[in-house]
Amino acid sequence: MNRSTFPHRLLPWLLIAPQLAISLVFFYWPAVQALWQSMLREDPFGLKSRFVGLQNFQKVLAEPAYINSIQVTAVFSILTAFFSMAIALLLAVQAEKIVRGRGFYRTLMIWPYAVAPAIAGMLWLFMFNPSFGTLAAIPRALGIHWDPLLNGTQAMGLVVAAASWKQISYNFLFFVAGLQAIPKSLLEASAIDGAGPVRRFWTIVFPLLAPTSFFLLVVNTVYALFDTFGIIHAVTSGGPGKSTETLVYKVYNDGFVNLLIGSSAAQSVILMVIVIALTAFQFRYVERKVHYG
């Protein structure tokens, strides 16, 4: 369709100028700077810097702390995506079965979406901190020496719980929408053919939900990689002993706390490549034709 338009020449430029200006000043210019800095090395006093090519990248990728941070990020992201999606799917399937009270459940289910990640982390720390957290009694009752501020595995458990909790609402809403899009006639036909609820779920519902799940997988990965900075910063500060230091936390820490400009910039560029890959992947492969009511 050939869209009819207004004949003005200058006006469209004025309309688009604010967004272009902000994009150039706060997005493109800093991104180019990050690229440039990632190839410079500063002397310890920050007075001179010289061009070192890809040396910063070689150094970063050979650094044990960076490898550790990649592993931490992978464990954290996989666990967070798995728990938040699995719980949300289970609840969404239940919500789809019932009719009465569905709105009520949804209202209760969406709260965590509005809670800042950092606060989600703090709430879990309030409940589970070893000195006065009421729920710290649960791991203790199981015979665990509970101290998430000193034990790396327990710290990871706590941040994963907080990050998954916050994301359940989001995944729930999308799974509910995805389930509603599945034709009821298919389910009824297979029920008449004698398939039980479990069989119907795995042979019809689950495969037809694949586009939604795939989409959520990408979104949850991006969430776990980037939006959870607040949880890590507020709850563990990457500790104890780097056991929860994710990639984004490390960029921040190396840049602002340790003042390693070149290394931090190189890490930023690596993250940029990851985001570009994920976005490209999402637009290329994720089927976004699922219709939500």
Place this chain on the structure above:
Amino acid sequence: MAEGMVGTSKRSIALGHFLLILGCVIVAFPIWYVTVASTHSIQTILNPPLPMLPGAEAAQNYGEAFSGSITRIGGVSVERLLLNSTVMALGIAVGKIIISMASAFAIVFFRFPLRMACFWLIFITLMLPVEVRIMPTYKVMVDLGLIDTYAGLILPLIASATATLLFRQFFMTIPNELLEAARVDGAGPWRFFKDILLPLSATNIAALFVILFIYGWTQYLWPLLVTNSNSMNTIVIALRKMISFADADTPWNLVMVTSVLAILPPVLVVVLMQRWFVKGLVETEK
């Protein structure tokens, strides 16, 4: 679709309710916990287990928080923190909507050189979240003198590819005849925008507003970087600064009050504007 569709047994529905109630309890519990804690004295909070029902100290705790005696956050009142968060969240939501509507309007309803180049320039910012350009963006803020200002908190976050894409998509569904009729009637771009486009976009704007308000309110890394002075902190950052497990002086009852105040506004927006929120969430991600 009726309850008791073929193959959905009564037992299965009962199990459904049971699991959903359990799910709601898990999902709502942390918020309930902190709300209850905010109504108890610090002695009660420090002696677990915490009672599961609200206590009698609510008026005192909230009164103390609002009378400005939260000294742990650098003598800044809770009102000031709430104001900062509100200004930031509203600034981002309104700013993003205005800027992205304007650019989508330009891209869809005008023809100008480099139109598609501009579109791609906006689109690619999707791939440059603040987390990947922390240091250089901070440097730009320092050079422009935007540290500790509302402009600094808001401006860098209001360029949004997602909102622009959404409006572009929506504007493209508007039938040509509408524009032609408007032009026959002698309406210029501004009249067309104000009298036709704006009313048609109302639900989209409401939906985006909810999503963007939450986005602005829950920001963490950005306000952490661009605010040094306590009086410019958002409530989320201030809350982080109040907490220390190593320090015996942390006023936990006031920490709980501040948490509730930091959670309440965005939760109210989501719950009260639920219809637009669900629509907005699902549409912006498509």
